[in-house]
Amino acid sequence: MAVVTRIAPSPTGDPHVGTAYVGLFNYALAKRHGGRFVLRLEDTDRARYQPEAETRILEMMRWLGLTPDEGPDVGGPHGPYRQSERLELYRAHVDRLVAEGKAYRAFETPEELDALRIDQKRRGVDPGYDGRGRTLPADEQARRAAAGEAHVVRLIAPDEGATTFHDLLRGDVTVPNAEIRDAVLLKSDGYPTYHLANVVDDHLMGVTHVVRAEEWVVSTPLHVLLYRAFGWPLPVFAHLPLLRNPDANKSKISKRKMDTSVDSYREQGILPEALLNFLATMGWSMPDGREVFTLDEMIAVFDVTRVSLGGPVFDLKRLRHLNARYLREVLTLEAVADRVAPWLRERGFAWDDADYLLDVVDVLRPRAETLRELADQAEPFFVDRIAYDVDARRRLAAGQAYLEDLEGAFSRLEFFDDDAIDDLLHEYVQRQSVRLGDVMMPLRVALTGTTQAPGVVDLVAIMGRQRTLERLGHALQAIQEGLPDDDPERLKAEAEAAAKAAEAAKGKRRPPTAAEQG
RNA sequence: GGCCCCUUCGACUAGCGGUCAGGUCACGACCCUUUCAAGGUCGCGGCACGGGUUCGAAUCCCGUAGGGGUCACCA
Numbered sequence: 001m002a003v004v005t006r007i008a009p010s011p012t013g014d015p016h017v018g019t020a021y022v023g024l025f026n027y028a029l030a031k032r033h034g035g036r037f038v039l040r041l042e043d044t045d046r047a048r049y050q051p052e053a054e055t056r057i058l059e060m061m062r063w064l065g066l067t068p069d070e071g072p073d074v075g076g077p078h079g080p081y082r083q084s085e086r087l088e089l090y091r092a093h094v095d096r097l098v099a100e101g102k103a104y105r106a107f108e109t110p111e112e113l114d115a116l117r118i119d120q121k122r123r124g125v126d127p128g129y130d131g132r133g134r135t136l137p138a139d140e141q142a143r144r145a146a147a148g149e150a151h152v153v154r155l156i157a158p159d160e161g162a163t164t165f166h167d168l169l170r171g172d173v174t175v176p177n178a179e180i181r182d183a184v185l186l187k188s189d190g191y192p193t194y195h196l197a198n199v200v201d202d203h204l205m206g207v208t209h210v211v212r213a214e215e216w217v218v219s220t221p222l223h224v225l226l227y228r229a230f231g232w233p234l235p236v237f238a239h240l241p242l243l244r245n246p247d248a249n250k251s252k253i254s255k256r257k258m259d260t261s262v263d264s265y266r267e268q269g270i271l272p273e274a275l276l277n278f279l280a281t282m283g284w285s286m287p288d289g290r291e292v293f294t295l296d297e298m299i300a301v302f303d304v305t306r307v308s309l310g311g312p313v314f315d316l317k318r319l320r321h322l323n324a325r326y327l328r329e330v331l332t333l334e335a336v337a338d339r340v341a342p343w344l345r346e347r348g349f350a351w352d353d354a355d356y357l358l359d360v361v362d363v364l365r366p367r368a369e370t371l372r373e374l375a376d377q378a379e380p381f382f383v384d385r386i387a388y389d390v391d392a393r394r395r396l397a398a399g400q401a402y403l404e405d406l407e408g409a410f411s412r413l414e415f416f417d418d419d420a421i422d423d424l425l426h427e428y429v430q431r432q433s434v435r436l437g438d439v440m441m442p443l444r445v446a447l448t449g450t451t452q453a454p455g456v457v458d459l460v461a462i463m464g465r466q467r468t469l470e471r472l473g474h475a476l477q478a479i480q481e482g483l484p485d486d487d488p489e490r491l492k493a494e495a496e497a498a499a500k501a502a503e504a505a506k507g508k509r510r511p512p513t514a515a516e517q518g
Numbered sequence: 519g520g521c522c523c524c525u526u527c528g529a530c531u532a533g534c535g536g537u538c539a540g541g542u543c544a545c546g547a548c549c550c551u552u553u554c555a556a557g558g559u560c561g562c563g564g565c566a567c568g569g570g571u572u573c574g575a576a577u578c579c580c581g582u583a584g585g586g587g588u589c590a591c592c593a
Contacts (some may be wrong), residue, residue: 010593045592110591117590126520126588152591170523179521179589187591194593218522218588239523242587246529249585278530281542285531308531311586315529318543328556339535366556396554425552440552452554 003035004208007061007068008142008198010042014261015060017314018213018243018253021279027066028280028295028302029373038205039071041082042198045355046192054082060262064272065295077405078205078448083197090192093200093230094153094185098141102229103185105141106133107151117471128181129154156226163221168238169307175221183222195219199226200237209236211304214311215252238304241283253314265319269371272340273330274323288357290356292325324369336374337361343375349382356381359462364452375455381463385474395451399442400479402432404445408473416465422457446475 009019024041030037039061043049070076080086097103108116113129115436120127120392134156145151185196192200202210217239227234244255255262264277273294280298281291284307287307290297299424328337337357344357351357360381361374368374380386388396396403409424410416427440440456447459447468460468463472 008593042593049591107593109588113591124519126589137591148589154591167523173522175522176520181589184591191591193591211589214523215587215593221522241524244586249587252587281530283531289532291531291543309524309530310526311524312531313529315543318530321543325555331549364555366552391553395564429552436552438552444553450554454554456552 002208003030003033003056004038004206005211006038006040006205006207007066008040008042008200008201008212009057010045010048011050011057012045012048013050013053015053015056015263017260017262017265017275017279018273020060020064020066020262021282022211022213022240023061023064023244024276024279025183025304025307026283028299029044029209029211029304030069031299032302034070035208036115037066038076038078038080038207039068039204040201041072041084042194043082043084044194044197046084046189056263062182062263062267064276066276069456080097082191083201085248086197086201087190087192087203089184090197090200091099091190094192094196097155097185097229098153100229101138101156103155104134104138104182105134105145105151105378106154106182106184107136107149109145109150111302115372131156131159131182134182148186150190152184154182155185157182157225158302159298162223165224165234166235167217167220168236168304168451169275169309170217172321173217173220175218177221179218180222185226196227199223199230199232203227204231205270206401207235209238209304211238211240212369214239216241217455222344238307240307241309241311241320244313245284246313246315250311250313252311257317258314267372269343269373269375270319270323271326271371274367275319275324278319278322282314283307283309292322292330320369327374328365329370331439333362333365336365340371340374340378343371344378345409347375347379347472349369349378351382354460363462369456380448380450380453386447386471388445388478389451390447391451392445392449395441395445396479399439399445399477401427403441403442403446403472403476403479406439407469407476410460410465410468410472413465416461417455421460425457428435432481446470 005025007019007026008025009016027037029035039058041054041057043054054072058071061067068074068079070078072081077083085092094103098105116130117127120130133154141151145306158177160177162174162176163180164172167173183195184193185266186192189396201207220237220239224234243253245253247257249258255261259265262275266272275294276295285291285295286298287301287303287306331339337354340361341357344351360378364374364377381416405428406425409428413420425439425443426436429436432439441451444453444456444459445451447453447456447463448478453459463471
């Protein structure tokens with residue numbers, strides 16, 4: 001039997017890392033068995049619905065490479081894949097349950113239910129719907145409904161006994177039926193609740209394995225009751241552990257306590273393959289212990305049974321470290337250059353030949369954990385003017401004499417390559433009988449404006465004679481003028497203004513304002 | 519609070535009756551070194567607790583504690 005899994009996100013906000021997490025495992029399970037992966041939008045909460053969230057979820061899946069075989073954007077034999085477009089289906093199924101006496105129409109208003117809960121709390125009784133609507137005669141239910149009276153449809157859940165389901169990861173889970181109330185199946189606005197829509201859709205879409213987050217464990221018995229009411233076979237259930245906040249208690253991951261938006265990580269320069277790899281290690285591990293692996297490598301050996309149940313903390317440091325490893329050892333130099341190029345262009349940086357970019361990325365990639373950091377550090381290689389930070393200015397003044405000598409030496413250097421530069425520098429240092437750093441640091445600072453940068457020989461070689469001499473000239477001038485460029489804030493503001501202007505010029509986001517044009 | 523689930527270094531995990539309890543991140547030290555990184559070496563640090571079962575328990579059972587989830591006309 002073909003394996004069919006699904007991810008059923010709710011378009012109510014930013015694309016969530018939890019969706020990516022559960023999506024990854026569903027995708028891997030389906031692909032491992034040559035099955036299908038379905039994406040279904042659970043947009044039945046019209047109060048929280050956000051139209052743009054829908055496209056952002058689809059875009060997130062595309063970005064991650066977890067492309068569904070069936071879904072709202074790609075279609076499929078069991079569509080539509082948007083629950084709001086399947087209302088008739090749910091209504092028909094509910095009608096059937098009502099006709100068979102397995103569900104009933106209940107007419108309590110939300111206010112009445114609130115009052116009931118308050119009363120129950122006061123009496124010290126467990127809160128929850130008490131099934132009072134069950135006693136309303138069927139013809140009475142039908143009459144009031146036909147008259148247009150607002151109502152919901154509830155499932156008749158057994159009061160006695162217990163319901164058990166088998167979880168692939170936890171074994172049998174049993175919940176007393178007394179805990180399962182007569183759940184609302186169809187809301188008064190005609191939309192189904194999660195429970196109904198979920199069961200109906202999973203069945204109709206042929207879902208064989210329901211892999212979802214642990215928060216659904218306790219409602220699974222209700223789903224089992226529904227499957228039974230319809231006379232449908234049960235899918236295999238597996239509940240993944242909940243991703244946790246890095247707080248003391250490890251509570252369920254929430255945007256109140258940490259960044260849960262995949263878009264946000266993308267904007268920070270996290271690579272999709274690093275995020276996937278990271279997510280894969282949350283509760284799961286490669287049988288051979290490898291910690292860096294691709295999606296395909298994961299699929300090749302994926303076994304949902306290997307999922308461990310402790311709630312894994314979403315640790316940013318580990319994500320960043322993994323991302324850094326992708327930048328410097330997993331992806332090829334060319335690939336990293338391709339990834340970072342858009343970030344550089346966004347900053348208004350330009351380069352003539354691809355090799356220049358490659359050289360820059362080559363020296364920077366061991367120093368950056370994200371694409372954003374890489375782009376930030378690349379700035380001195382692309383801008384015309386650099387700003388000197390506090391440390392830099394101190395080192396500059398101390399190195400004035402060396403910089404003057406080197407300006408001459410570099411301009412006279414015949415072959416401007418790595419070896420020649422290296423020789424020149426070391427010979428110079430030896431002749432001056434000073435410490436290497438006394439010369440290198442002022443030079444580094446003159447070239448980059450900061451003390452934390454790649455090796456000087458690399459810098460000079462990559463920047464080339466012209467840019468190197470320009471930088472030295474500018475630095476020497478600055479020193480003579482008492483370092484008037486000692487306001488990095490101002491230069492930064494200028495750079496940002498320039499970048500904004502470049503962006504506006506491209507007309508990407510909006511037309512330039514009159515002020516900007518003038 | 520009721521119910522359900524979970525419990526190996528600070529974090530992510532390997533382990534599935536006999537291991538000096540292994541790896542990764544983080545942290546610390548040292549090496550390398552023109553700075554910062556990267557890299558290398560080493561270190562720190564754990565089976566929640568108590569009972570069983572067994573010749574033998576991180577591994578099996580029970581209890582306790584702790585944590586999480588859930589108790590909506592949200593998913």
